[in-house]
Amino acid sequence: MTAHGPVAPLWLCAACSAPWSCPTRRQQLLHEYATTPAALALYLSSYYVAASQDISWAPAGTLHRRFLGWLP
Numbered sequence: 001m002t003a004h005g006p007v008a009p010l011w012l013c014a015a016c017s018a019p020w021s022c023p024t025r026r027q028q029l030l031h032e033y034a035t036t037p038a039a040l041a042l043y044l045s046s047y048y049v050a051a052s053q054d055i056s057w058a059p060a061g062t063l064h065r066r067f068l069g070w071l072p
């Protein structure tokens with residue numbers, strides 16, 4: 001497990017308080033899902049859907065970039 005998990009409803013990192021996913025967690029996720037990138041996209045998509053309900057005032061494009069747009 002990682003300390004860099006998201007804290008709803010603002011979806012900030014529990015460890016470094018950056019908007020999740022923080023740079024540290026992104027590196028961890030890329031490593032953990034190195035052989036299963038489709039599973040990583042599904043995992044992040046479920047977070048994106050939940051976050052877009054919690055942060056309903058944010059433009060969808062902004063949240064999409066934050067949760068999914070950083071994937072290689």
Ligand SMILES: [Zn+2]
Pocket residue numbers: 004005013014015016017018022023024025
């Ligand atoms: Zn973090």
